[in-house]
Structures are given as structure tokens and as C-alpha cells.
Amino acid sequence: MELSVIVPLYNEQQSIMELTDRVKEALADLSSIELIFVDDGSSDQSWTEVKKATRQCSWVKGIQLKRNYGKSTALQVGFEKARGRYIATMDADLQDDPFEIPAMLQQLKERQLDLVSGWKKTRHDPVTKTIPSRFFNRVTSLFTGIDLNDFNCGLKVYRREVIEHIHLYGELHRYIPFLAKLEGYDRIEEKVVKHHARKYGETKFGLSRFMHGFLDLLTLLFVNRYLQRPMHFFGTLGFLFLFIGGIINGYLTIEKLFFGANLDDRPLLLFGVMLMVLGAQIFSIGFLGELIQKRNEKQQRPNIKESIGIKRS
DSSP, rough: EEEEEEEEEETTTTTTHHHHHHHHHTTSSSSSSEEEEEEEEEESSSHHHHHHHHHOTTTTTEEEEEEEHHHHHHHHHHHOOOOEEEEEEEOOOOOBBBGGGGHHHHHHHHTTOEEEEOSSEEEEEEEEHHHHHHHHHHHHHHHHHHOSSSSSSOOOOEHHHHHHHHOOOGGGGGGGGHHHHHHHHHOEEEEEOOOOOOOOOOOOTTTTHHHHHHHHHHHHHHHHHHSOOOOHHHHHHHHHHHHHHHHHHHHHHHHHHHHOOOTTTTTHHHHHHHHHHHHHHHHHHHHHHHHHHHOOOOOOOOOOOEEEEEOOO
């Protein structure tokens, strides 16, 4: 299988057949492809449309999740079931253009890249979506050290080994380039792609996703540095607070014992005690982190309700 195209979807019943036709036309020159729709617990007739597409085209496959897990989990399920040497992802709302995939795939091969990410340079979205997105992308580029203009573009092409070494959960789909870089796949480039206005349905966008996005970024930065050694972070911070609190309380103790100072009205005493208590608590968090790190808990697997054309692994 040369290329697998993974399309996560949620309540996009009107787009599925049209998207299937577009993909078929756009990728007609490739030797072998598969199109995998991952229905993330849609409440409309999306799965009915997916089944219709699978009946009309043998290379179309479908996976229906039992409930709505989120885009990251839907993508991860698609990654695990894909059989292509190369993997492409795109959204189901017809805003991503499948005719961009062949050029992105060619760029990936010719320049021996690990990942090519789309850049919606000209966007057909409301200002309430584009301005926060630009700010989000600038901050993400600064903190991750990856020079991309559009981290959140759903249109991406990967080598297979990249998706085999990353694991998506929560809302980490925004940071796939960063996750790839953490695993050593740092040959990443961007390509300007066409972006179409939404044709059907309503956007799933909400302002809360940017707050969630920044929290996910902080989580990734922290986990990358301290997942295997949480005590290095919490222990250092806890020791610093204990040390400063100890100096303050030691100074006040000397004043009390040798100079008879009255400490009843000294806010510095409360500050020193607070630092020592806080330091001890942070130190304890470090110990708990170490204990949790030593445990090997089985990850919860998404519940697949039905699949079509997918071989059991």
C-alpha cells in the first residue's frame, strides 16, 4: 500500500461522499491507496454515509468509535490501522484540499523528509478564529523550536515510521510536529496549501481550545524534560523553598535566643514557615511522581463499535 489517507470526522454527514470523490480524483495517479474514515462517535448519519462510501469504493474503509473521544484519539486509531508506506491526514469538512496531497508527498520523497505540514496561508475562516490561531502558532513555534506557521493544519503527510513512534491522546494532535521531533524525526517542512470555506455544517471551533492548547503545550514541555525524573523538577523547587525558609527561620531564631527579639508581630516568621511547609509539600509531590512513574499502568483503549475493511491486529 503506497498511501493511507486518514480522515477523522464528527457530524460531517453531508461532506463524506463528496470528499470521497475528491480524494479519488486527486490520487488517481498513485499505485495503491486506502481512505480510512474514523467516525468519532457522530450523532448524525455520518456512519451511514461512510458505509455507503465503502460499498461504492473498495479502497474506502471505516471505523466507528463507540463515543466521542476527540480528534487525537480518532487519529491514533487511524494510525494503528493504516497500512500505507506513507500516511496523509486531513479534515472531513471539505476545507482541506486533497489535490494538495500529491505535491506534499513528492516534497516528502524528494527532500527525504519525515513530515510535511500544510500551511493555510490564505484562510477562509472568521476573524475570531484566525487571529487567535496566529498567536497560538507563534507561541508554539517559539517554545518548540520548530519553524512552522500553522501547527493546527489537518493536512499533513508523514513517513510511516513517524506515526509508529508517536502516540496521540487528549488534544495532542496540534503538536504532532513537536511529538515527531521529540522522537528524533526533525526533518520537517511546510507547504502552502489551499483552504476552502466551510460548505456544510458548523465549525467545531471554540475559544476554549486555545486555552486547552496552551495547557497541552506546557504539559508536553514538562513531560519531555521530566517524565522519567519528576524529582529533578519538584525536588529542586522544594529544596529551594526549604532552603530559603530555613535561612529566614534560622535568622529569626538567632534574634530570639541571643537578642531577645519579639517575634509575635514579625510577618517574616510566617513567611519563613510558609516557605518550609510549601517546600515540603512540593518535595512530596516529587516523591509521588517517582512512584507513579515506576508503575506500568495499561493505557485505556478506545472502544471501537464497528469497522469495515479493517483487518484485526
